[in-house]
Amino acid sequence: MKIHGFNKLTLLDYPGHLGATLFLGGCNFRCPFCQNAGLVLNPEAEPFIEDTEVLAYLKKRQGILEGVCVTGGEPTLFKDLPLFIENLKALGYLVKLDTNGSHPEMIRSLFESGLIDYVAMDIKSSPENYDKVIGCRNFSMDAIMESATYLMNCGVDYEFRTTVVKELHSESDFYRIGEWLHGCRQYFLQAYKDSENVIQAGFHSYSYEELEVFVQILKEQGIDAGIRGIDV
Ligand code: SF4
Numbered sequence: 001m002k003i004h005g006f007n008k009l010t011l012l013d014y015p016g017h018l019g020a021t022l023f024l025g026g027c028n029f030r031c032p033f034c035q036n037a038g039l040v041l042n043p044e045a046e047p048f049i050e051d052t053e054v055l056a057y058l059k060k061r062q063g064i065l066e067g068v069c070v071t072g073g074e075p076t077l078f079k080d081l082p083l084f085i086e087n088l089k090a091l092g093y094l095v096k097l098d099t100n101g102s103h104p105e106m107i108r109s110l111f112e113s114g115l116i117d118y119v120a121m122d123i124k125s126s127p128e129n130y131d132k133v134i135g136c137r138n139f140s141m142d143a144i145m146e147s148a149t150y151l152m153n154c155g156v157d158y159e160f161r162t163t164v165v166k167e168l169h170s171e172s173d174f175y176r177i178g179e180w181l182h183g184c185r186q187y188f189l190q191a192y193k194d195s196e197n198v199i200q201a202g203f204h205s206y207s208y209e210e211l212e213v214f215v216q217i218l219k220e221q222g223i224d225a226g227i228r229g230i231d232v
Pocket of ligand 1: 040
């Protein structure tokens, strides 16, 4: 497993908990609006942090930090992820997994082994537009559907979230997502934020008021939707 970033203190990444965040390199998607272009496209060029260094720091912070957020890139690509998380659990940490949902078997195995306490899964778009938004042609939705259904039924704490991009999403996507994920627990919309680190430049965000329209569409489908990470 390749750790390429370590945020030693975060109030934001793990809802309700003081935590740390680990960034793993590599991803099987190529979302053009991705904020971690370096981690996704060329992880080998990013700084590398030894597992032992991370675990030693977390051992010192036992009782102060409560949770560890494992993000990417896409963490579920790593076969040794369960082994690494076992070390975090041995230190007493809650573990949150951020995932694009493309490896349902890994999500299932982690939860059934008691290794994850919270999952944040990206819902990139409506099923019909997924391949456009993730930058991968002829993408099969089977794994994404399986992960979403599993999270909605397995009993783990979870959220779904969508980074909303003006050029990539429209009202019809949220009507379709509402039909698909009807009955899900929590759903957050996040406005796209431009930065120097995106895979493809030139995208824009919707306004808060425009995002509220999408939230309303989801709420009409019985989804507890909200907006996160935008200044009003
Ligand atoms: S946004 Fe997430 S899923 Fe998409 S390319 Fe970046 S790391 Fe991968």
